[in-house]
Amino acid sequence: MNATSALKLRRAYQAQNPCTCMGALKNGGTATKLSAVVMGLGNMVHGQVPKGLLFLAVEIAYLVFMFTNGFHNLAMLVSLGSVERQEVWNEELQIFEYTHGDQSILLLLYGLATLMLTGVVFWIWRGTLKSAYHAECMAKAGKHINTFTEDLKELLDSNLYRLLMTPSMFFITVLTILPLVFMICMAFTNYSKIGNHLVLFDWVGLENFRTLFDSNSVLGSTFWRVLGWTLVWAFFATFTNYFAGMILAIVINRKETKYKGFWRFCFVLPCAVPMFVSLLIMRTMLQPEGAVNVLLRQLGLIADGTSLPFFTDPTWARVTVILINIWVGVPYTLLQLTGVLQNIPADLYEAATVDGANSVQTFFRITLPYMFYVTTPYLIATFTGNVNNFNVIYLLSGGDPVTDLASTAGSTDLLVTWLYKLTIDKQYYNVGAVVGILTFIILAVGSLLTYRRSKSYREEGGF
Amino acid sequence: MSTEKKKMQRSAKRIKARNNAIVYIVLSILAVIWLFPVLWVILTSFRAEKGSYVSTFFPKSFTLDNYIKLFTDTSILNFPQMFLNTLLIAICSCVLSSFFLLSASYCLSRLRFKLRKPYMNMAMILGLFPGFMSMVAVYFILKAVGLTEGNNVRIALILCYSGGAALGFQITKGFFDTIPMALDEAALLDGCTRWQIFTKITLPLSKPIVIYTILTSFIGPWVDFIFAKVICRANADQYTVAIGLWRMLEKEYIDNWYTSFAAGAVLISIPIAILFLKLQKYYVNGMAGAVKG
Numbered sequence: 001m002n003a004t005s006a007l008k009l010r011r012a013y014q015a016q017n018p019c020t021c022m023g024a025l026k027n028g029g030t031a032t033k034l035s036a037v038v039m040g041l042g043n044m045v046h047g048q049v050p051k052g053l054l055f056l057a058v059e060i061a062y063l064v065f066m067f068t069n070g071f072h073n074l075a076m077l078v079s080l081g082s083v084e085r086q087e088v089w090n091e092e093l094q095i096f097e098y099t100h101g102d103q104s105i106l107l108l109l110y111g112l113a114t115l116m117l118t119g120v121v122f123w124i125w126r127g128t129l130k131s132a133y134h135a136e137c138m139a140k141a142g143k144h145i146n147t148f149t150e151d152l153k154e155l156l157d158s159n160l161y162r163l164l165m166t167p168s169m170f171f172i173t174v175l176t177i178l179p180l181v182f183m184i185c186m187a188f189t190n191y192s193k194i195g196n197h198l199v200l201f202d203w204v205g206l207e208n209f210r211t212l213f214d215s216n217s218v219l220g221s222t223f224w225r226v227l228g229w230t231l232v233w234a235f236f237a238t239f240t241n242y243f244a245g246m247i248l249a250i251v252i253n254r255k256e257t258k259y260k261g262f263w264r265f266c267f268v269l270p271c272a273v274p275m276f277v278s279l280l281i282m283r284t285m286l287q288p289e290g291a292v293n294v295l296l297r298q299l300g301l302i303a304d305g306t307s308l309p310f311f312t313d314p315t316w317a318r319v320t321v322i323l324i325n326i327w328v329g330v331p332y333t334l335l336q337l338t339g340v341l342q343n344i345p346a347d348l349y350e351a352a353t354v355d356g357a358n359s360v361q362t363f364f365r366i367t368l369p370y371m372f373y374v375t376t377p378y379l380i381a382t383f384t385g386n387v388n389n390f391n392v393i394y395l396l397s398g399g400d401p402v403t404d405l406a407s408t409a410g411s412t413d414l415l416v417t418w419l420y421k422l423t424i425d426k427q428y429y430n431v432g433a434v435v436g437i438l439t440f441i442i443l444a445v446g447s448l449l450t451y452r453r454s455k456s457y458r459e460e461g462g463f
Numbered sequence: 464m465s466t467e468k469k470k471m472q473r474s475a476k477r478i479k480a481r482n483n484a485i486v487y488i489v490l491s492i493l494a495v496i497w498l499f500p501v502l503w504v505i506l507t508s509f510r511a512e513k514g515s516y517v518s519t520f521f522p523k524s525f526t527l528d529n530y531i532k533l534f535t536d537t538s539i540l541n542f543p544q545m546f547l548n549t550l551l552i553a554i555c556s557c558v559l560s561s562f563f564l565l566s567a568s569y570c571l572s573r574l575r576f577k578l579r580k581p582y583m584n585m586a587m588i589l590g591l592f593p594g595f596m597s598m599v600a601v602y603f604i605l606k607a608v609g610l611t612e613g614n615n616v617r618i619a620l621i622l623c624y625s626g627g628a629a630l631g632f633q634i635t636k637g638f639f640d641t642i643p644m645a646l647d648e649a650a651l652l653d654g655c656t657r658w659q660i661f662t663k664i665t666l667p668l669s670k671p672i673v674i675y676t677i678l679t680s681f682i683g684p685w686v687d688f689i690f691a692k693v694i695c696r697a698n699a700d701q702y703t704v705a706i707g708l709w710r711m712l713e714k715e716y717i718d719n720w721y722t723s724f725a726a727g728a729v730l731i732s733i734p735i736a737i738l739f740l741k742l743q744k745y746y747v748n749g750m751a752g753a754v755k756g
Contacts (some may be wrong), residue, residue, distance in 0.1 A: 109603055157656040161574045164566035165582075168629035171563070172589075175626035179600030180592055251490065256483055265740070266494035270501055272736030274686035276705060277728040280712055281500050284721075291503055327497065388593045390689065416593045423599055424693070436596035443591040 021126045024133035035132040039125060042132020046139050050148040055128045062121045070114045077111030080104040080189070080202055104201045105191065112182055116173065187433035193426060208434045219431060222407040222418075227442075229318070230414045233393075234386040237325045238379065244326055245333025246371065249341055250363070252334075264334070271331035279395040282324050286310040311397050314411035321412055325392050336378070337371075344370050380447045387443055390416045415439045504732075507725035514718050529726040540720065542727060544700060545707040548617065549684055552703065555621045557681040560628030564676055567628075568635035569661050573647060586630045598693050611694065616701040619694055624683050638672040639665060678742055685731055704731055 024032050028042070035042040040055030081102025090097045138145050146154070155163040187208055191201040214220040252263045270278060285291040288307040296302045310320045344367065352362045372379075393399060399413035399421065408426055409418045415435055423432035508529055510522035533542045571579060601623065605611050610619035642665060650660050666673060684691075688705035695701050702710075708727050711720035 105603060106607065109600075109607060153656075156658040160657040160661070161570040161576045161579075164570050165578075165629075168563040168567055168626075171622065171626035172629060174604065175601060175622060176589055176597065176630065179597035179604060180589070182600040182603070183596050248493070251486055254486070256479065257486060257490075263490055263494065267497055268740065269736065270497050272739040273501060273504070273728070273732045274682075274705075274735060276686055276688050277504075277708065277732065278500060280709070281504055281725075281728070284712070285500065285503065327500075331497070384591060390593075390595055394689070416595055419593060420595055429599070433596070436593050439596075440592045444588070447591065 020133075021129050024129040028129075028133045029136050032129070032132045032136050035128050036125070039128045040132075043128070043135055046132075046135040046145055048131075048135060048145065048148065048151075051131070051151060055124070055131075058121065058124055062117070065117070066114075069110075070117075073107070073110040073114040076102075076107040077115070081107045081200060084200060101199070103199060104189075108185060108189075109182060112178060112185065116178060116181075120173075183433045184437060185433075186429050187437055189430055191429045192431065193428060198427065204430075208430045212431065212434050212438070218407055222404075222409050223435070223438075225407075226409050226413055226415055226418050227438075229412070230387055233318075233322065233412075233414060234383055234389075236322050237329070237386040237389065237392075238383045240322065240326050241329040241333050242337075242379065242382070245330045246337050246341070246367075248330065249334050249338045250367065253338065253341060264338075267331050267334055269331075270327070271335070275328060275391060276395055278328060279324075279392060282327070283311075283396050286320065288312070312401050314401055314403055317397050317401055317412050321393060321396055324396060325389075328392065337375075340371065340374055341367070343374075377451070380450055384443050384447055387414070387439065388416050389414065390420065393417045394420065504725050504728055507722055508729045510722050510725075512722075514721060529722040530730070533723045533726050533730070540707055540710060540716070541700070541702075542704075542707055545702050545704050548701060549703040549705075552617055552620050552624070553681050553684040556624035556684055557677060559621065560625035560680040560683075561673075561677050563625060563628040564632060564635060564680070565666070565673065566661070568632040568639055569665055571632055572636045572639035573660070573665070574657065586632065589630055595689065598690065602693055605694065611696070611698075613698075614701070616695055616698050620684065620691060620703070623690055623694065624687070625680070628680065635669075635672050635676060638669055642668050674742055678738060682735055682738075685735065 025036065028035075031045040032042040035055075038056065039059040040052030042052070043049075043055065044052035081104050083100075083102045085098055085101030087096045087098060135145055188203055188205060189201045190197045190204045190207070192198075211217055211219055212223050215224060248267065251257065252260055252267075257263070287293075288309075292310075293302070293307040296308070297304055297306075302308065309316050311317050348366050348370075349362060352366060357365070393412055393414050394417050397410070397412045399410035399417050401412075402410040408421055408428075413421070416439065419432045419435045419439070422428045422435065506522055509525045509527070511524040511526040511528070512522065537543060570576075571583060602611065605619045605622075609615065610622075646664055646668075647660050650664055651657075655663070685704060688703075688709055691703045691706050692709070695703075695706060704727070708724055708731075710716060711724040711727070
């Protein structure tokens with residue numbers, strides 16, 4: 001949507017519903033304007049007592065919270081605390097007692113939560129102004145003002161989105177947005193095991209980004225290596241699965257192939273086994289003494305006592321994870337693409353056959369262009385999913401083999417698994433957060449560019 | 464002329480038969496590759512010899528002990544308890560997240576409100592962040608609310624699995640988009656509220672995607688292991704099946720528990736496999752977005 005049409009839409013919206021927040025402050029009556037200070041007053045004056053009381057209750061609750069905790073939280077957000085926990089000898093009880101010190105991580109969390117709460121209350125405040133102004137306008141025009149029950153009924157009808165979206169928005173805010181902002185903030189602190197900053201830490205600005213981009217440091221060189229492999233992995237993992245799944249689907253759906261249901265069953269069965277189970281099984285099977293090596297030895301394909309280095313040689317490990325990813329992913333791709341393939345208009349193929357095209361030509365001239373057109377959003381989603389594909393790498397190789405003992409990442413580590421290692425194993429929370437942010441930036445730029453260029457962008461909803 | 468034509472027909476038939484043979488051979492080889500690990504797990508789950516490393520591919524003798532051990536030996540790894548935990552979590556989070564997802568998709572597809580576009584953009588942006596980035600932070604938040612101790616861990620896990628469900632609306636919304644708007648308008652004229660349209664028209668018309676949603680959200684807790692691991696930490700009595708199976712492969716347990724791991728894997732795969740194969744049709748339809756020409 002471009003700017004002018006957005007503006008038009010906004011104007012249309014305002015014409016339809018003139019009760020804006022600014023309008024209320026500019027043109028509203030005394031009661032409406034006073035609602036900015038005493039929330040809900042405007043509603044109560046015009047007879048909407050329960051609604052007004054609800055607004056007032058929100059205001060009082062917020063103010064009480066702010067004066068008991070909120071302002072302290074906000075103040076601590078700046079310094080992140082400085083009081084160290086200390087041991088004090090208690091003469092009476094003859095024991096060491098710990099004084100209550102600051103914990104920067106909690107201070108950061110509470111501060112951010114307070115900020116978010118303030119944002120939400122500001123939004124409600126705007127709502128009260130609008131609502132008060134609306135009630136005033138209706139009263140002036142001599143129209144009916146909704147009673148509380150009518151308001152509640154509207155929640156099931158014209159305001160249904162408020163009823164349905166509010167609970168999920170609440171959980172998204174608390175469990176997705178707040179943690180994300182929290183982690184992003186960590187990228188600008190020295191919250192890390194390095195320098196013993198696990199309890200008390202400070203804001204350090206862009207320091208961590210500098211370390212990671214400095215290719216002379218260990219972390220810096222590791223970052224570029226891991227990034228390179230992540231992109232290679234995501235490219236191969238996406239397209240090998242896509243083409244293998246598509247060709248398999250075409251072969252199974254051929255008119256001449258019989259027992260379609262049976263073949264599909266064979267390939268879909270592995271995807272009924274939970275992914276982490278099949279990955280763990282694969283890992284044990286490919287160990288030096290695992291089933292695959294045993295089988296190869298029994299068949300005499302490799303000498304006794306030797307084994308193929310599936311996860312011990314860097315190149316072998318990389319090829320292995322890509323191959324196993326095909327094994328894991330193709331059933332899903334097969335299922336997903338079957339439906340899309342069946343949607344290709346049959347007359348296209350009939351026309352091609354009449355014109356004498358063979359099956360290879362029809363594949364490249366009809367199937368592929370159509371599939372690319374329809375599934376671009378799907379491909380982008382899969383690519384992003386593969387960049388963030390934690391399960392396959394973590395459960396299969398765990399990022400191993402580690403070739404360079406000084407670095408924190410192995411040969412098959414992706415940015416996400418490296419992030420996991422940095423935060424959970426090494427407790428370099430700040431560096432982990434920087435890696436996360438950089439992953440996001442790479443993905444965002446990449447997918448926006450491809451998405452905007454694709455033809456299916458204009459059609460909302462895609463396939 | 465006629466003999467030549469016959470010859471051509473015959474050779475065309477031969478080519479066709481040859482092609483079919485090639486296709487069947489390739490498909491069979493691929494099917495074997497795909498089924499090989501599945502078969503191996505099933506064989507391992509009945510294997511009498513313990514340990515993860517074996518010298519033969521086929522077990523020397525078969526037994527049911529691995530399954531019995533799974534349900535009776537509860538001293539170290541309490542599998543029945545884990546199973547119940549996961550079942551409870553799966554049912555609750557299935558109900559919650561199906562509700563969140565379906566209602567959000569309906570709102571985005573059918574209703575027009577000011578935050579609609581911003582919401583969809585926000586969901587897209589959030590989807591680009593690595594999911595594990597915020598995991599540690601989620602743990603801190605849940606801990607601050609007191610949900611990481613005792614039985615509250617279950618509530619924490621349910622919230623984690625269902626809380627963000629409304630962000631994955633794309634497929635469901637795409638499906639709802641294909642239901643003609645005229646139906647809604649007609650219902651509105653007849654005096655239906657939008658809630659009634661949602662429950663009495665949109666949902667019954669979208670059976671495939673509703674089933675798909677319920678299915679995926681039910682399976683989620685059974686197959687996720689990393690979130691459960693970070694949130695459960697040392698609360699062994701709150702473990703889900705996935706962590707339990709993972710622990711059986713740790714160094715100290717693998718020798719005794721490997722065959723039972725296979726048994727556990729088979730046990731949780733069976734219901735999922737049945738559900739999956741039964742509902743395969745809906746899965747395909749759901750992905751295709753019901754725009755069948």
